[in-house]
Amino acid sequence: MSIDSIPHTDPSTANEVTGMLILTQALKRVGIDTMYGLVGIPVTEFAYIAQGEGIKFVGFRHEQQAGMAAATHGFLTKTPGVLLTVSSLGFLNGLTATANATVNCYPMIQISGSSEREPIDLMQGTYEGLDQPNIAKPLVKAAYRINRPEDIMTGVVRAYRAAVSGRPGGVYLDVTTPCLGAVMDRKAAEATLYTPVDLCPAVVPSPQSVARAMELLAGAKKPVILLGKGAAYAQVDDKIRKFVEATGVPFYQMSMAKGLLPDNHELSVNSMRSYFMEQADVVMLIGARLNWL
CATH class of the missing domain: 3.40.50.1220 (TPP-binding domain)
Incomplete structure (x- = not known):
């Protein structure tokens, strides 16, 4: 299903979509059909939207266990298991499993919502203002931050490819609150989406x-x-x-x-x-x- 085919009940917003819907569609374009996690601010609505678009969400009582399930999913299917966490402490709880997946070579993607960048970068004491990508980088195979809805598809593809290519591992994908809540024109959003080719090219020995x-x-x-x-x-x-x-x-x-x-x-x-x-x-x-x- 494309963004254009999703029905709307409010005519005033019929030509607009949020970053949460774009993220859902981007995950579907790379074949993600299941997520594990524990929702809260700022990813609750994203989880609802993902379920509404056919992505199964398996809820847990603790992010670490959800992450272990995602890592196991990755090992068994050879496609990234996806962990969804909230910011700050939820991110840290899930990061334990993502680091474990990296060491043990399980393909996995941890997606966490995060606060606005400006007060975090200026250390102004914003809500749950951890600098999450920099915390994750030493512990995972790759870490990316998405600040704009236009870049969501690129971020998802880079995270997927990093998780499965070469020696598989855990990847952290940071999606800021402004990006999740951003509103885009429906046709402009659809134009940012694509179906990638060769997400995991074969590596053949000489x-x-x-x-x-x-x-x-x-x-x-x-x-x-x-x-x-x-x-x-x-x-x-x-x-x-x-x-x-x-x-x-x-x-x-x-x-x-x-x-x-x-x-x-x-x-x-x-x-x-x-x-x-x-x-x-x-x-x-x-x-x-x-x-x-």
Whole structure:
């Protein structure tokens, strides 16, 4: 549904729309159909509008739990889970989950309303006047602020692409109260919306890198395959099983990769991973990071 097709009951405002409706339409243009969160000033009306336009809203009693649900949504669907929070303390509560999503590589977008910029920048003690984007930046993959309704579509597309591209992560999208409440001409607003292409372009390894890895693996005497949550996120279970069984290389699974292959598989070394890692001369990582584990 486009902005032009949305019915109006008040003839005096029939040619006008708010930033909240534009934000709703922008989210729909990138395929967002569900939000998690806890509403209040200044995003309550936006949540109502989003629901009216077909976006499901799942309400929680605390923003952190809502954010964890959004992050889980992102991991399971490979599309950003969206968390909606109010400003200040609600933003901070939700930021815990967004930071967690960033560290754990879950695609997620936290959208928070925020106060007017001028009194925040001048530290004049405005209502819930946190400088939210600057607080979020060190903890998330990317942080953007939208000040004008004309820029809403651009902000949503940038947030979506950042959340899903490369190594997925949490993105913070700050939408100011003046932007949410701004009024635009209906046709001018419609002109700012578009359907983006290639929100998550495929990243293909070079043939030389693949050939070098296969040569190294083929020459190994005691190889081991380590499966991480990236392998589960990719949802290529059948390909992994075929590769393991065709090569005969033993494997073990990190906790978030459990279920890719059964623990009782004849090539599983989950119960002896320390021994096998100590003895291995080549370790093939599939969707895993070299971390403390």
